[in-house]
Amino acid sequence: MKIVIPEIKILSPEVIKQIAAGEVVENPASILKELLENSIDAGSSVIKVFLEKGGLIKIQVIDNGFGIKSSELPLAFERHATSKISAADDLLHLNSLGFRGEALYSIAAVSKVRIETKQKTEIGAVFTISGEEKGELKKVGCPEGTAVTVSEIFFNIPARQKFLKSVNTELKYCREIFIAEALSHPQIRFELFNENKKLFQLPVSSFKERIVSIFELEEQDLLPVLFNHEYLKITGFLGKPGISRTRKNQQFLIVNSRSVTNKLVFSAVKQGYGSYLPIGSYPVFFLNFEIRADLIDINIHPRKEEVKFAVNDLIFNGVKVAVSKALEKIDLTPAAGVERVFEQSRRLHFSEPSIYEHQREFVTPKMAKQAFEFNEKISDVSLKESDAKNNPVDIEPQKFPWEETEESCNSSTSQLFQLDFVYIIEIKGSELFIYDQHAVHERVLFEKFIHLYLSQQKQGETQALLFPEEVELSSPEREIILKEKDKLQKLGFGLEVEDKKVLIKEIPIVLNSDNLKSRFRDFLDGLISHEEFTIEGDWKIDRKTLRMLTFLSCRSAIKAGDKLEISEMRNLLQQFEITKEKYTCPHGRPVVVRLGRKQLDKLFLRDKKSFKN
Structure with missing residues (x-):
């Protein structure tokens, strides 16, 4: 078969125009963005947006800005025609959102555009353009400002229309653009309509x-x-x-x-x-x-x-x-925010926000059940707020706060229970605190290991084992121990590595020697695996070491299913009370939830705001 070698040639102006437009105009939302930025740059105090079918049929933006000179309307649709910059140095000192002079040119290249505008000292004018076809510039009576209407997007590029999404998806994209611009300019009144239905009406306000x-x-x-x-x-x-x-x-x-x-x-x-x-x-x-x-x-x-x-x-x-x-600046101890439970439940079960507004005054038992069940699903991300004030304790390497329990919480006056050998229930006055016992101990151990690591191995920070533990090693386990031996020693581990085993002669003072062999192997498994945890914080330790300390804390902490005596629970909570970051475990999971009388009243619909006869 004969190979035809294509010739290099200059593209036609029409093709160049459509390629350039493709860089700016991707969908209705990209058109809306350019029009909103033009309205903002025009000094508008009111901007209204009207969409049809999420912008697929029509986009109209009306503002009360300073408008465009009628004689300059045709020029506004030429490529790189702009009033915002005039020299290359202006790019270093931009005071406007637009500056390239490509927006109207690109929009007109792939859609039909009608623009009405009026400056304060002029009669209004109207101009239409559709692809390569320019309409006649006419005088018209219109209010001060500019109204741009864009319709039949990609009418001249049918292939591009295939890539547009559904009405709801394109509307979603337009809403996102509208919100971003409205949020950036709270000094402007914004309104958004779709199919003549008002979606947003945002008056001038603070940020x-x-x-x-x-x-x-x-x-x-x-x-x-x-x-x-x-x-x-x-x-x-x-x-x-x-x-x-x-x-x-x-x-x-x-x-x-x-x-x-x-x-x-x-x-x-x-x-x-x-x-x-x-x-x-x-x-x-x-x-x-x-x-x-x-x-x-x-x-x-x-x-x-x-x-x-x-x-x-x-x-x-x-x-x-x-x-x-x-x-x-604030205490972030989680509180069971029942108001948000009902709000999140309502968003889950009602597709239109306006429907709920008429039903807000009374909540049915079915809705209460839904809210309670939904609370369980969102508790790990939404139950974190408090009205109490708290100043986190700054931890210094030379101090061991877990030994200074005299200034800890007054948990001796509280009532403690263990639920399913997983959670610690503490009642203080009219408040109920629910702790994840593993996460609490993990947080305590993590900060103890931090102290040990930063304390430069002072005397008394390790405990020698009367009978060293012998642990058989796989090749990866032996490799990781040799690789991290210095860090392990700094933590308080005294290890003697042989060919296929390791002798554990010393362990950190904060580590319990019970089930040491099993816990040490779990720790090695964690280091070998490449699990990723959220362990960022203010600790002045490299991330790799923090990861090691996180695994060590996790594998050494008490587990779900471990039975605790009242004295053990009280001692654990006393140590937890003086940790630096007491709101999550080192992985980022919640540690404690607070439930007060106010939240209980809301949960059982005893407050007048949530339930009215």
């Missing part, structure tokens, strides 16, 4: 008020964030760990009034939360950066969704410090 109104969060669940530097100011709010999510849909970064993403910032937030965050969940945060324009680059993504910083160390450390300090 916090806008967060609460959009996401239906409780104000007391938001912690203020503040970090000041010569080049950077960070403000905003964090969600308490108790309202963490299973998805990243409530994580927002706003840089100089622009909603963007940045992996470095998101990683710093997660490290700032450390082990406060339940495993498998994502923090809720709304961060606002004010940073010098020449220290960021927004021109790295076709849709301007990402940002690059010139001062990564400042950004990472600033975010981590701001998050850590915000979390240190």
Whole structure:
């Protein structure tokens, strides 16, 4: 078969135009983003969005901004035509959301556009454009501002229409764009309609008020964030760990009034939360950066969704410090938030929020049962809040706080019970505390091992075994012991490694010698496996060592099913009370839940707010 070698040629203007448009226009949401940014840049105080079929049929954005000169309307649809920058240096000092002059050009290349606009000193004008076909510029009576209507998206590229999603999915994407822009500009009134049904009506407000109104969060669940530097100011709010999510849909970064993403910032937030965050969940945060324009680059993504910083160390450390300090200011001991149980249950069982608004005044027994069952499903991520104040104890390497129980909690006056040999139940006054006995002991041991590791092996920190334990080793086990021998010795292990076995002659003082052989083997299995845990925190120890200490604590702690005497439970809780991070175990699982009279009343519908006759 004869091979035909293609010739190199210049593409036609029409093809070039459609390729360029594809970089900007991906779906209705990308069109909405560009139109909203134009309205914001126009100094609007009111912006209204009207969609048909989630934007698949029509998108209309109306604002009351300063409008466009009628004589410049045709020029606005030319490629790289913009009023926002004029020279390359302007890219280093951007004060607008748009700057490339590609939005209207790209939108018009793949859809039908009608634009009405009026400046304060002019008569209004209307202009239409559809692909390559430009309509006639006409004078028209219209209010001050601009109204852009986009319809029949990809009418001239049928192949692209196949990649559009369902109406609900495209509407979801448009809502996300609308929320991001509305959140970034609380000084503007935003309204969103789909099929003439009002989805959002957001009046001018503070940043916090806008967060609460959009996401239906409780104000007391938001912690203020503040970090000041010569080049950077960070403000905003964090969600308490108790309202963490299973998805990243409530994580927002706003840089100089622009909603963007940045992996470095998101990683710093997660490290700032450390082990406060339940495993498998994502923090809720709304961060606002004010940073010098020449220290960021927004021109790295076709849709301007990402940002690059010139001062990564400042950004990472600033975010981590701001998050850590915000979390240190309050007690995060979990409380059974029954209000949120009913709210989450209602969102699960009612597809439309408006339906519930008419049923909020009374809750049926069936709904109560659903809420109770749903509580069990979400308890590991949502039962974390408290009104009490607490100052975490700073741990120093030379001090051993677990030995100083005189200043510990007044648990001697509380009542203790063990449930199913898994949970410790403590009654203090009118409050009920439920502890996971394994997680509590794991947290205690983890911080003891931290102290031992940082104490540089002072005298008295190991205990010699009268009869050394001999443990048979596999090749991987022998390899891991030899690899980590120095760290194990620093912890207090005295090990003598032979060909296929190891002699355990000394163990850390905090380690119980019962079932030592079994626990040591479990510890080695954990190190050999590549399980990943959430073990970030403020500890000044490398992550690899923290992982080792986490496994050691887990394998050495009492287990579910272990029977405890009252004295053992009391002693364990006294030691737990003076740990530094008492809200989760080293893996990030919850340790304790508080249930007070108020929560019990709500659970049994005894409060007037939840139930009315």
